[in-house]
Amino acid sequence: MQPIQQIPQNSRTTLDAYLDLFNNLEEGLAQGVLQRLTSTNIKFIDPFNNVQGHTPVANVLLHFVAHVQNPRFTILHSAWTDNICFVRWHFHGQLHRGGEWSFPGMSELHFNQQGLIQLHQDHWDSGHYFYQRLPIIGLLIRWIKRKIQLHS
Template sequence: MLQQGLERYLQVFTRLHLGLQGLDDCLTEQVEFRDPFNHVQGRAAVQRVLQHFIEHVSEPRFVIQHCAWSGSLCFVRWDFSGVVKGLGDWCFPGVSELHFDEQGRVLRHLDHWDAGTHFYSRLPLLGWLNRTLVARLTAVPHPPYKADE
């Protein structure tokens, strides 16, 4: 039941460019969703967050790399790519922590990815500030992340 719930849910994300069909059936009524920009609770709130995402990111694409289970918790490693209005091409890796109920519906969806490196550093003023702070705090300089690595 849990594996089927995961497959249905991931299908929504791998087809975001087509809309949110099937999302409500994958979520509990009081689902919690958190990523670096949002923290909401409830199906309608999650739907609004994802609809906003679809409206502002064209050609969204999630490629699932790996899934690991521990009881009713699944960690999903993914790579995202898309085009953001005003920023251009955008790609980064991340992990979703998905908690499921007994019917295979998502109770909690917590996204973990580096917004400082993969978003804020690309903004004109914030990017400069972010890069300056990172340079001062980093013991060993490292090259910026590239999606194809």
């Protein structure tokens, strides 16, 4: 078992501000918070995106804000190892077309030596919490799911 690692203070400060950014995205992006907390070659990966650099990441987040009303992330837990922080969260929001949207997920955040985030990778079940909600694709996914489920 590895000993409990001391979290670098600059990484902890960055983490707190970064998590706050996601509950104030529009304002935070306008104020350049993303650029202050992340390395210039930040990589952002989620079930829909895989982009690198401040501008592409900001564009993904602006697209998110444009299509989801009142986005809110509730932080449940965080755990550190080396220069990586794992953050469990629950998302709540309102899709412009699709109603309430709520799901659990986890973010993997890698920090560089300066305490800036260099990788943000989100892990959540887009099949269950997004694609299954779509009218035609959702029907197909639910049908496939029923066909491959083990029935007791």
